Amino acid sequence: MLSTSVAVLRLAWQSVRRRPLSSFLTALVVALGVALVVAVETVRASADRSFTETARGYDVILGPPQGSPLQIVLSTLFHVDEPPGTLPWSAYDAIRKDPRVAAAIPYAMGDTYRGHRVVGTVPAMFEVLTDGEGRALQDGMRGRLFGEGRFEAVVGSVVASRTGMGIGTTFGVSHGLVEGGQPHKERWAVVGVLRPTGTAHDRAISIPIATFYAIPGHTVPDQEEEARPLSAVGVRLKSPALRLLILQESRTGKAEAQAVLPADQVRKLMAIVGDVNQGVTIVAWIVTVVAAVSILVGLYNTIQGRRREIAVLRALGARPAHVFGLILLEALILCLVGGAFGLLLGHGAVAAAAPTLLGSYGVRVDVGIGGHDLQMLGALVVLGLLAGLLPAWRGLTTPVADNLQAEP
Amino acid sequence: MTADALALTVRDLRKGFPDPGGRRVEVLRVDRLDLERGRTLAVVGESGSGKTTLLHVIAGILPADAGTVEIVGRPMTGLGETARDRLRAEHVGYLFQTFNLLSHLTALENVTLGMTFRPRAGTVPRRLAREALDRVGLSDRLAYRPPQLSVGQQQRVAIARALAGRPGLVLADEPTANLDAVRAKESLDLLLAFAEECGAAVLAVTHDDRALVRFQDRLTLGMGV
Ligand SMILES: Nc1ncnc2c1ncn2[C@@H]1O[C@H](COP(=O)(O)OP(=O)(O)O)[C@@H](O)[C@H]1O
Ligand SMILES: [Mg+2]
Numbered sequence: 083m084l085s086t087s088v089a090v091l092r093l094a095w096q097s098v099r100r101r102p103l104s105s106f107l108t109a110l111v112v113a114l115g116v117a118l119v120v121a122v123e124t125v126r127a128s129a130d131r132s133f134t135e136t137a138r139g140y141d142v143i144l145g146p147p148q149g150s151p152l153q154i155v156l157s158t159l160f161h162v163d164e165p166p167g168t169l170p171w172s173a174y175d176a177i178r179k180d181p182r183v184a185a186a187i188p189y190a191m192g193d194t195y196r197g198h199r200v201v202g203t204v205p206a207m208f209e210v211l212t213d214g215e216g217r218a219l220q221d222g223m224r225g226r227l228f229g230e231g232r233f234e235a236v237v238g239s240v241v242a243s244r245t246g247m248g249i250g251t252t253f254g255v256s257h258g259l260v261e262g263g264q265p266h267k268e269r270w271a272v273v274g275v276l277r278p279t280g281t282a283h284d285r286a287i288s289i290p291i292a293t294f295y296a297i298p299g300h301t302v303p304d305q306e307e308e309a310r311p312l313s314a315v316g317v318r319l320k321s322p323a324l325r326l327l328i329l330q331e332s333r334t335g336k337a338e339a340q341a342v343l344p345a346d347q348v349r350k351l352m353a354i355v356g357d358v359n360q361g362v363t364i365v366a367w368i369v370t371v372v373a374a375v376s377i378l379v380g381l382y383n384t385i386q387g388r389r390r391e392i393a394v395l396r397a398l399g400a401r402p403a404h405v406f407g408l409i410l411l412e413a414l415i416l417c418l419v420g421g422a423f424g425l426l427l428g429h430g431a432v433a434a435a436a437p438t439l440l441g442s443y444g445v446r447v448d449v450g451i452g453g454h455d456l457q458m459l460g461a462l463v464v465l466g467l468l469a470g471l472l473p474a475w476r477g478l479t480t481p482v483a484d485n486l487q488a489e490p
Numbered sequence: 491m492t493a494d495a496l497a498l499t500v501r502d503l504r505k506g507f508p509d510p511g512g513r514r515v516e517v518l519r520v521d522r523l524d525l526e527r528g529r530t531l532a533v534v535g536e537s538g539s540g541k542t543t544l545l546h547v548i549a550g551i552l553p554a555d556a557g558t559v560e561i562v563g564r565p566m567t568g569l570g571e572t573a574r575d576r577l578r579a580e581h582v583g584y585l586f587q588t589f590n591l592l593s594h595l596t597a598l599e600n601v602t603l604g605m606t607f608r609p610r611a612g613t614v615p616r617r618l619a620r621e622a623l624d625r626v627g628l629s630d631r632l633a634y635r636p637p638q639l640s641v642g643q644q645q646r647v648a649i650a651r652a653l654a655g656r657p658g659l660v661l662a663d664e665p666t667a668n669l670d671a672v673r674a675k676e677s678l679d680l681l682l683a684f685a686e687e688c689g690a691a692v693l694a695v696t697h698d699d700r701a702l703v704r705f706q707d708r709l710t711l712g713m714g715v
Contacts, residue, residue, distance in 0.1 A: 085613065089606040100594040394590045397551060398651075399579020399607035401572050483546045486586065 090404055094411035101384070108377050109420035115370030116424025116458065117431065122366050123454055124432045126359040128214075128447040130352060135214040136160065136281055137348035140187075140316040141325045144173055144332070144339045151342035152351065158189055158314040159344060161199045161282040165191050168311035169339040177317055182328070185210050185318040190294045192313065193255050198241045200255050200287045202294025204230065210318055213279040214446050225249045225274035231292040236274040238284035240444045247272055268296060280446025315339075374465040377416050381409065381473035385480065392477055393485035402478050409477045413470025414463065421462040425455055495563030497659045497691030498525040498548065503557035505540070505547050518543045520557075523709060527658060530682060530692040532705035539712030541695040545661045548693070549582050550574030562658035579607040583652030583690065585662035585681070589644050591636040597623060597647045598632040604651040615655070622654030623647070625684060642673040646680065653684050660685055662694035666701060678704060 098105045136159050145154030149166025156162040171188075178186040187210055190202035205227040208220035220227060228234035237247050247253065252269045270289055278284055295310050319325060325343055332341035385392075392405055432447055439445045500523035506516040518540035525531055533541050546552040548559050550566045553574075559566040561581045566574060583604070591600045598619055605615035623629055626646040636644050645665070652660050665681065666674035678701055685692045696702060 086606060086608075089603075093603075096594060096599075390590070391592055394592060395603075395607075396575065397549070397578075397584050397586075397590070398604050399575055399582075401575040401607065403572070404607060482551050483543075486546075486551075486590065487542070487588075 086404070087407075090408050091411055094408050094415055097408070098412055098415050104380055105416060108373065108380050109416050109423065111373035111376055112370065112417055112420025112462075113424035113427055115366060115373045116421045116462070117428035118366040118369055119363065119458065120425060120428025120455070121432055122359070122362050124428070124447055124449075126356075126363070127454075128445070129355070129359075131448065132214045132280055132446055133160075133348050133352060133355075134345075135212065135216070137344040139211040139318075140344055141319040141322045142317040142328050142341050143344055144169060144177060144315040144317060144341055146313075147337050147340050149340075151340070152347050154314060154340075154342050155344045155347040156351075157191065158316060159282065161191075161201075161286055165189075165313035168313060169315070171310045171312060173339040174312055174315045177315060182320055182324050183317055184320045187211075187316040187318075188291055188312050189314045189316065190291050190310075190312055193294075195253055195255050195287055196245050198237075198245070198285055198287050200289060200294070202291040203288055204291060207288070207316070208236070208276075210316070211281070211283070213281055214448075217279075219276055219279055219281065219283055222277040223274050224277075225272075228273055228288070228290050230290050232290060233268060233270045233293050233296075234273045234290065235270040236276065236288045237272055238276050238286050238444065239278040239441060240284040241287055242275045243441060247275075249273060249275060268293070278440045278444065278446075280440055280444060282444070284440075284444030317341075370462075371465065373420065374417060374469040377413050377466070377469040378472055381413055381416075381470065382476060385409070385473055385476045388477075389480050389485040392480045393482045396482040397486055405480070406474045406478045409474035410467060410470040413473065414466040417462050417466030417469065418459070421459060425451070425458065496524050496560070497527045497529075497562055498523065498693065499558075499560045500524075500548070501558045503544075503547065503559065504555045505543055505552065506555055516555075518547065518711070520544065520709075520711075525659070525691045525693060525707070527689050527691055528686060529707065530685070530694070530705045531707040531709060532702050533693060533695045533709045533711060534697070534702065535711030541711055542663055544711065545584075545663050545693070545695065548659075549584060549661055550578050575607070576609055579605075580609065581658045583655065583657040583660040585648055585652045585660060585665045585694075587664040587667045589636070589648040589668075591644055591647055591651075593636045596633045596635055597628060597639065597650075600636070600647055601651045601654050605655040608655065618654045618656075619650070622650035622684075625687075626650045626680060641669060642677065645669060645673075645677050649677070649681050649684060652681075653688050653690065656688050657690055660690050660692045660694075662692065664695050664697065666696070666698060671700075674698065674701070 139159065143154055143158050146167030146169045153163050153166045157165045174186060174188045177183055185206060187204060187207045191199060193200040208227055209218050211219050213219065228236055241247060249272055251272045254269050270293070276283060329341045329343060332339065395405060429449065429451060433449045436447050436449050439447055500520050503518065503520040504516060505518040506514045509515045533544065535541050543552065547554050550569070554567045557567065561577060564577060566577055569577065592603070595603065601619035601622055602615045605618060620632070623632060626649055628643060628646055628650070631639060631643065636647070639647065662681065666677050669677055682692065682704060694705065
């Protein structure tokens with residue numbers, strides 16, 4: 083019984099190899115579909131993880147009262163979108179002194195240098211915020227962090243590679259997010275370059291918050307500390323469980339700031355992004371299913387030319403189930419060989435692109451084979467069996483006596 | 491199976507096919523046929539007399555309409571398709587006019603294939619296939635595929651395939667019709683000698699008068715149908 087099954091499997095393999103070109107092409111289409119699914123899934127999972135991890139940096143973000151919570155989170159954590167307004171320095175002072183707060187990081191934003199956002203903040207930010215793997219941003223950096231109140235800057239890896247800025251480079255800042263504004267006369271010196279972290283800070287230039295207000299042409303230059311406007315304050319609590327309490331207090335308190343929960347906002351965002359991703363994943367799966375259909379059609383068409391072969395097998399004692407299994411296995415082999423190749427191709431492409439994605443775009447993708455691949459192989463087995471069903475049925479119903487007489 | 495069972499017994503066998511109008515036309519009628527192990531029988535009859543159909547029914551490739559066929563004491567008639575396939579795999583060797591070797595398999599694989607579908611094939615088939623190819627003088631051609639072999643060699647591979655599994659009965663449908671006179675004689679010599687060594691009965695359809703005399707018994711079809 084077992085030896086017969088092994089023999090049928092061998093026959094199927096020999097049969098697939100007998101048509102090298104058509105087998106190669108059908109397997110290739112399967113491989114491309116699978117590679118596409120793998121790539122899309124990897125990027126999706128990586129984006130999910132990166133967003134979620136970044137959001138974990140702060141339990142609460144204090145933003146201007148008028149902005150939407152999502153806009154506050156996007157502009158503060160991901161440097162996407164403009165900060166929707168300002169909140170007074172006093173709000174930062176108050177939260178900083180709150181005994182429940184472990185760390186409060188002020189942000190002043192609104193300027194760019196050569197297309198890269200300039201963030202006024204404090205050195206502690208590089209310790210509080212982490213990358214997707216939980217490493218602090220300052221880990222593995224070249225040079226050092228800027229000193230409070232000094233005209234020094236820390237740049238992200240993408241900024242460094244795109245602009246050629248390095249330790250010792252000096253630069254002036256133009257006002258406003260749009261380029262082409264009047265360059266300011268103050269100059270900052272780069273004292274540190276972050277390692278590629280896969281976070282928004284790869285694309286940002288950070289300077290001490292006090293020097294941010296020293297920018298002439300700024301809406302509020304040279305003011306007393308208390309009157310300086312902030313874009314946001316990132317807050318790490320001693321216990322994350324306190325965040326709902328802070329949120330509630332903010333709602334009932336003075337309307338100079340609003341508290342938002344980054345984790346909630348990112349979850350909402352992922353729900354939207356997830357829909358788009360799902361669309362792409364469905365397209366990738368359609369490619370794979372089309373590949374399975376091409377297996378079906380290709381195999382079905384071979385049966386006509388293999389009537390004598392099938393009749394001979396039957397004359398030698400093969401049972402209908404053997405013929406059925408033989409053709410089913412051929413479909414399965416094409417599907418799984420193509421699929422295995424596609425998994426390698428997909429993961430290989432992702433692995434090959436990962437350093438570039440991280441270095442030039444600040445996007446970290448997770449390389450590696452996971453449980454998703456097993457699911458994928460399971461789905462391919464089902465697809466292969468489905469693709470083989472009709473050709474196998476045709477083989478099963480091929481008349482024996484009539485086809486034994488055919489010319490060789 | 492008892493040791494003294496006949497290789498083949500046929501009683502009151504009938505087989506017909508529907509004509510284009512759908513009426514059933516009887517093409518085969520064999521009232522009685524016994525073949526002992528080790529004996530040889532030539533089946534003769536003009537074209538269309540049902541010779542091939544007889545072989546198909548004996549082998550269980552086609553079901554009989556009526557009557558009984560027994561192979562080495564086991565009934566072939568009255569069985570379902572799968573059971574007939576099993577019985578054929580175990581006890582019947584088949585030889586065709588066009589050899590019917592699979593061109594993408596080697597000589598050794600083709601011969602092994604003749605035993606692959608036996609209910610308890612195990613690992614013996616490969617060994618038996620080597621022995622059989624050795625017996626037909628092709629031990630140096632094991633890895634050749636049919637297109638790389640001469641016509642005579644191809645028929646020797648087919649003979650090895652029919653006999654490698656030591657079946658009780660070998661059915662041969664005009665086995666030498668595609669060969670020239672010299673090759674045909676060699677081929678028939680080989681078939682009959684190898685079958686005798688294996689103790690197999692041979693039932694062969696033939697047109698060739700020179701071949702006919704080599705068989706111990708004769709069955710003529712087409713008379714009285
Ligand atoms: N599948 C079939 N359907 C209808 N008629 C058939 C079929 N197979 C064979 N026949 C008929 O049965 C007769 C015997 O055929 P066959 O056994 O091949 O003859 P032989 O081998 O003696 O030349 C022929 O008249 C043939 O037309
Ligand atoms: Mg015939």
